Amino acid sequence: MAGIEKLSDKAIQATFKAVAAAGKAKTIGDGGGLVLEVQPSGAGWWRLRYSFGGKENRLSVGTYPEVTLANARQRRRDALVLIAAGTDPSDKRKADKEAQAMKAETARLADAGLPGPGTFEFVARDWLKTVHEVKVSAGHAERTRIRLEQDAFPWIGRRPIGEIEPPELLQCLRRVEARGAIETAHRVKDACGQVFRFGIATGDCQRNPAADLRDALKPVQSTHHAAITDPKQVGKLLRDMNEYEGQPVTRAALQLSALSLLRPGELRHMEWAWIDLEAAVLTVPAETMKRNKADKADGPPHIVPLATQAVEVLNGLQPLTGHGRYVFPALTTSQRCMSENTVRSALRRMGYGNDDMTAHGFRATARTLIAERLNVRPEVIEAQLAHAVPDALGRAYNRTQFIDQRRQMMQAWADYLDQLRTGAKVIEFRAA
Known part of the structure; x- marks a missing residue:
């Protein structure tokens, strides 16, 4: 390239001697923006003057004699390659320094057993x-x-x-x-x-x-909570539950699992403060429901109408657990609610294995039979199950609670269970 490589090692040495004698700094150029700033102290700094984005910039390329004339020229060539590619050499140097610092910090934290930035x-x-x-x-x-x-x-x-x-x-x-x-x-x-x-x-x-x-892992084999949906078998299950010889509180938990349609966790955590027996209604706080964090904090509570049979079960429980917080306290302490394994273990004791019936399966039993035998509209059932369903009118989710319809449905469901339990002739109800 014309106009560059003007300097020589001999000329540089001569300049250092002249500057030392005169006691005044001097800048000499090699062309192409590369200069050497010579100080009376004997120090020299290579600088590269360049233009990028319409602005004049300067880049330090090392000290002399640690960086020789040949090294300085190579660094100038490297910088010109970056400029031609649309990269500011100063920005590149800054990014390299940050990357080196991060790498060193990562290594330091790794030695201390901690994750480093960027890991x-x-x-x-x-x-x-x-x-x-x-x-x-x-x-x-x-x-x-x-x-x-x-x-x-x-x-x-x-x-x-x-x-x-x-x-x-x-x-x-x-x-x-x-x-x-x-x-x-x-x-x-x-x-x-x-x-x-x-x-x-x-x-x-x-x-x-x-x-x-996305398609690299083995597919998950979807499984559902085991649930009995044959009416005759449901009737036998209900009779077995009534004859359960374990703790009376556990028997009540079994009965309300069938009558309330609550999730097992919601049932276990049920508190007496949530229940209004006179109004026959259970109000489950939003933070207890299976919802995202925002809906737990700001969503409405879940209202559960109680059939007369459910109220009867709760009235029978009050003398046993009504003095404490939980409707179904743990067997060892009233400060905690019933274990998640209690209902499942009771089912096992009655002879129903994991492949036959589960605590969560009571919801599936109800969902199936209420739709098939009681002819209740699906959206009413879903509201009772506290499922958020897509709204046909375009809103994100349908929050309609169908309180009156659900009250009728829950009483019809409890009456239907009584018929199954006693072995009476089963008739289909009109749609609620």
Whole structure:
């Protein structure tokens, strides 16, 4: 290139001697923007003057003699290549320094057993704290954290999140599959996908490798809670429940499982303060329901009309547990609610295995028979089951509660169960 490489080592040495003698700094140029600033102290700094984006800039390219004339010229050529490619050399140097600093900090934290900035674990914990824990319930967030800690962090936690490719993530998930936890593998993949999407937003990575694994894992074999739906078998189950010889509180829990259509967790946590026996209504607070965090905080409570048979069961329970907080307290202390295994264990004692009937199966039994035998409209049943269903009118979810219709349905359902239990002739009801 014309007009460059004007200097020589001999000329540089002569300039240093002249500057030392005169005691005054001097700048000499090699052309192409490369200059050497010579100081009377004997120090010299290479600078590159260049134009980028219409602005004049300066870049330090080292000190002389540590950086020789040949080295300085090579650095000028490297800078010109960057400029031609549309990159500011100063920005490139700053980014390189930040990357080196991050790498050093990552290594330091790794030596201390901690995730470094930019690693998968670091970004994942940031996502858990700033996004996931805000959106979901505490239990949901805790389960996600445990899955990541057990099945992701040990393998990819210390890896820079931007360097993780689909095969590496898949290998991590295959370890979960290998122990037979197919559904867990899918849940870990989903959580990792959310972490990568968060990392893209924060600038820690450029892509989401989990999205490329959509069809790479074994499919989850969907299973449903075992439930009895044959009317005659339901009648036998109801008779077995009435004859249950265990704790009377457990017998009542079995009976209300059938009469209330509550989820097992909602039934176990039921409090006497939620119940108005005179009005025959149970009001389940929003925070107890199976909802997202926002709906738990601001959503309406779930209203459960109580049939006369359900009120009768609760009246019988009051002398036993009415002095405490919970309708169904634990057998060992009234400070906690009944164990989640209590109803299931009672079913097992009566001879109903996991493949026959479950605590959650009472809801499926009711959902099936109310629709088939009582001819109740599906939206009324779904409202009683506290399911959020799509709204045909275009709103996100249908929040209509159908209180009057559900009160009729719950009484009809309780009467129908009485008929099944006593073995009376079963007739179909008109639509409620």
